[in-house]
Amino acid sequence: MARIAIIGGGIGGLAAGCYAQMNGLESVILEKASRPGGLCTSWDKGDYIFDGCIRHLAGLKPGTPLNNMWKDIGAMPSDIYFPEELVKVIDQKGNEFTVFYDLEKLETEMKRISPEDSTLIEDYINAIRRLSNTDLMEVGFWGFRDWLRNLFTLIKNRKVSKYTMISFAQRFKSPVLRTFFPVIQYGWESIPLTLNLGVMAGSAGKRYGRYLGGSAEFIESVVDRYKSLGGEILYNTAVERVMEDSGRAVGVRLENGEVISADYVISDAYGYDTFKKLIDDRHLTDRLRSMYSKPIDRMMMALHVSFGVKMDLSDRPNAFSLFLDEPIEIAGDNCSIVNVINYSYDKKLSPEGKTSLKVMYDTYFSYWEELSKDQKKYEEEKEKIGNRTIEAIERFIPGIRAAVEVTDVATPLTTKKFTSNARGYGSKEEFRLRDTLKGFLNKPMTLKTLKNFFVIGHSIGGTNLYGCAAMGRNAVKKICKKEKKDFYSS
Known part of the structure; x- marks a missing residue:
């Protein structure tokens, strides 16, 4: 039986593991953190749960290919909320x-x-x-x-x-x-x-909607499915190197020196770590080598500001964009728009009569990297951002500032600490439709000089949560073809 070592327990790695087990392959997932999910996560703070990932979940209509994939890996069926609107945009002029x-x-x-x-x-x-x-x-x-x-x-x-x-x-x-x-x-x-x-x-x-319970609950359902299929997850297990022999991946060496042998290796790790730390530089194409020499400092929606408020906001839209007459200063930027996600529809994320809210900002990784050299200034800046954000929302929802019970500010360094994901690499160009459509194909990356090695995940083009899962699925599909096995899925 062919054995697969999967680096990273994000949605891509978990999906790969599920499909490996479904197709009679042996797999082990090696997760550096103490919990699964990677960027697909949520966390508890006081009486509230703050979500860090899922907004629009695609593939909710039964009988569609995406819905079949979610069923395969245990994410469906589940409780779903279908909002009536994408967003409500408001300015202070009415x-x-x-x-x-x-x-x-x-x-x-x-x-x-x-x-x-x-x-x-x-x-x-x-x-x-x-x-x-x-x-x-x-x-x-x-x-x-x-x-x-x-x-x-x-x-x-x-x-x-x-x-x-x-x-x-x-x-x-x-x-x-x-x-x-x-x-x-x-x-x-x-x-x-x-x-x-x-x-x-x-x-x-109604093909897209909101998953109730938060991203961590979503991931746990996939973990349960993987384990029920006989899969193994090793937490707090950091991979140091992909092992190779005669141009083929033959396993991984862990940071503790242990070697895990495998016939195939799938990396769902952060792209930079995969290409610059886990494999030899000679395997990189000129494009990859160039890409990972150009860090992108500006990060989209990388600063998460969450609030637990003692207010029932179920009469408000699930999302609203607030245009401010006077901008607020956020991490060195002047921000004239505050985009708020209102989780009042999800009763699992807050106590009765209370609400979890989240605001996300674009920010510069280097700003926080520099600020973190002085921990006191770093914490003071987070506190200022929380205060300025809720003051801006107060202009539209009077009384909300006094109702705040919990504030949580997660910076890019928070994300790096818990998921190893940091700044992006590659082109600074705007989104292009051609590249977007290419991303929808969900193809795992392979390297000509390192056989039996596959790279998946958001940092190499996985589009949204479903795209990363589909990449994991497709990596196993390729392995089945190499093994001359019929690929089983719904």
Whole structure:
């Protein structure tokens, strides 16, 4: 029986482990931390649970390829919440824009704000409707017939898919829509509009929703499935090196000196660690060598500010973006928008009558790295950020500051400490639709000079949670082909 050593117990590594066991392969997951999940995590603080990952979970419609994958690895069925809106955008002048998933409501809302933009609004709504039966997140599962069936839809949507969020917004005549529209998808102004169209269509069709219980509970359900299949997870187990013989991966050496032999190695570790620490530099392509020589300092949504508040906010939207008349200073940046996630819909994350909230900011890794040299200043800065953030929310929800019972500020260094993930590497260019669609294919990376070695995970292109899981699945599928075994899945 072929044996697989899997480095990292994130969703990709866990999915690989589940599919390995389902297909009669022996596997062991080597997790550096004391708990599984990596970036897919949540944590307790006082009476509250603060979530660090899942927002829109794709693959919730039974019978679809993604839903079958979630079932395979034990994540489904589960309790799911389907919100009515993506976000509500508000400014201090009284302007509001609710991004409903119901497309008739959304069209009415946008035309209320700007009747003079009716034609452009209809183009946007129709582009979402065209994707009602086409889930871009499933591209990696498409066969030839699926491509034929969906190709016409993709061609029809070219009229709008060439835009980014902000470039499309500039076409509106209404100053309100020009200002509000770019931030409706998590505040990401530069992403391809197609990503927003996909989320809107998927949410309208109840293919996307919110997982109740938090990301740690999601991961635990996958761990339970893996163990039930006979898989083994070793926690607090750091890998020092991938072992090789005659150009093949033959196992791993742990930091404690122990060697674990294997026929195949799958790395779901942080990309930098995989390519710069775990394998020899001679295996890197020129592109990889160049990529990992260029650290990216600016990190998206890397500063998490969470609050446990003694208020029932179930009458508020599940997400709201607040435009401030006066910006607030956050980690050296002037921020004029505060994007709030309201977890009042999930009763598992807070006591009755109370609410967990989260705000995420882009930030610079180097800012926190420098600040951490003085622990007192580091903690003072976190406290300031918590205070400034809740004061900004107070402008829209009077009384909320006095209702705060717990504040938690997780910086990029917090993430590095608990998951080993740090700054990104590679190009600083904006999102490109071509690269985005390529990411949807969920292909594990292989190296020509190191056989039987696979790299998976978000840092090498895994799109969202499902993409990393699909990469793990596809790595095992390739191994089954090498072993001349039929690959089993739903």
